[in-house]
Amino acid sequence: MGHHSCCNQQKVKRGLWSPEEDEKLIRYITTHGYGCWSEVPEKAGLQRCGKSCRLRWINYLRPDIRRGRFTPEEEKLIISLHSVVGNRWAHIASHLPGRTDNEIKNYWNSWIKKKINRKPATVTPTSTSTNPSNTTIEHSQINYASNQLEIVNNNQDLSTRPPVHQETLFSPFFMFDPSPVLDGIADHNNVRAGELFHEPASLNTEPWSSSNHHHHQHAHHHHQIQVQAIPSSTTAFPTSMGTNTYLPPLIENMENLVSIDQVQSCSIDDEGEMALECLQRQQELNEWVESQNCSNFLFWDNVEGPLGGEELAPASSNTLSSSFPSSL
DNA sequence: AAGCACATCAACCGCAGCCGC
DNA sequence: AGCGGCTGCGGTTGATGTGCT
Numbered sequence: 001m002g003h004h005s006c007c008n009q010q011k012v013k014r015g016l017w018s019p020e021e022d023e024k025l026i027r028y029i030t031t032h033g034y035g036c037w038s039e040v041p042e043k044a045g046l047q048r049c050g051k052s053c054r055l056r057w058i059n060y061l062r063p064d065i066r067r068g069r070f071t072p073e074e075e076k077l078i079i080s081l082h083s084v085v086g087n088r089w090a091h092i093a094s095h096l097p098g099r100t101d102n103e104i105k106n107y108w109n110s111w112i113k114k115k116i117n118r119k120p121a122t123v124t125p126t127s128t129s130t131n132p133s134n135t136t137i138e139h140s141q142i143n144y145a146s147n148q149l150e151i152v153n154n155n156q157d158l159s160t161r162p163p164v165h166q167e168t169l170f171s172p173f174f175m176f177d178p179s180p181v182l183d184g185i186a187d188h189n190n191v192r193a194g195e196l197f198h199e200p201a202s203l204n205t206e207p208w209s210s211s212n213h214h215h216h217q218h219a220h221h222h223h224q225i226q227v228q229a230i231p232s233s234t235t236a237f238p239t240s241m242g243t244n245t246y247l248p249p250l251i252e253n254m255e256n257l258v259s260i261d262q263v264q265s266c267s268i269d270d271e272g273e274m275a276l277e278c279l280q281r282q283q284e285l286n287e288w289v290e291s292q293n294c295s296n297f298l299f300w301d302n303v304e305g306p307l308g309g310e311e312l313a314p315a316s317s318n319t320l321s322s323s324f325p326s327s328l
Numbered sequence: 329a330a331g332c333a334c335a336t337c338a339a340c341c342g343c344a345g346c347c348g349c
Numbered sequence: 350a351g352c353g354g355c356t357g358c359g360g361t362t363g364a365t366g367t368g369c370t
Contacts, residue, residue, distance in 0.1 A: 016338070016364080038355065054356075055339065090358060105359070106337055114335095 013047040017056055021046055025053055026061055059100045066098025070107055078104060 028044035034057070037050035046053060074096055081092040089101035096104065
């Protein structure tokens, strides 16, 4: 096997990250950004390869990470998106604010295992449902009851079925109706339900100097941190992160950071869809942000309750302990 | 209490694609 | 055009946690 090409240097540490390493990485990123990941380990004083640093940051340390159990709504979204795009975890993650592709992938794999194990019991003749909310999920039928998800496949496993209909790729909300759950949220936040998912999804899911459309991003975003100040008086980090108790001095600088993608993004994907709808959404988002006094770009804190946020890991203890498994 | 099986999740690996030279 | 460096992605592994017997 051997190490990755970027890790050929002497004594590159592997395995779980220690709290000290995390602190070094956070401290470096918050003060310098990460123009070139290959330079990060050296400059941050880490015996890690750049790839490992990037992974650690993206999957664990970045401030907008959302941890804890997936809510039923997130599960629905994952299922819907997976039925459309297949195992494109990064794409799916781009629609789930604060969730990482790794997390979704892990979730799906473990979930699929359960499905496979339970498969004989889950097959029901409900695939003829006329419920319009399910009509675009062509080969599967999803039942939701007591947070138990049931997928009934028509002779094909979701995990192996190829993506369908690229034109529906970015319209997950056309596949099911989130309104019963989200109405309250929309009312509360003066935002339409669709926006609630759509906008933050494109806002948060990639690190500051990155974007979802990796095919064209490198030259545009590397070697600089796109920074815009948010007139924020409160922390921009999910409380569920527990960062308030972990590294308060280190995250101070980050509160006012938001990528140009977060401001401009409209899920411009490599498939190149969006344009007018995107621009409209951007404008709506800007207006909404202004109307909200820009207190926060992370909606999830606000919607935590209605969306089943009680299922999220309790802020401090759980998150902290899981943040540093090596310290346990 | 001990041992085992299973579940979860952080991290690694290899590859693809892009860019600059 | 070819090469090397870099990033991002998806598949996979391995350590740890948890529940059951």
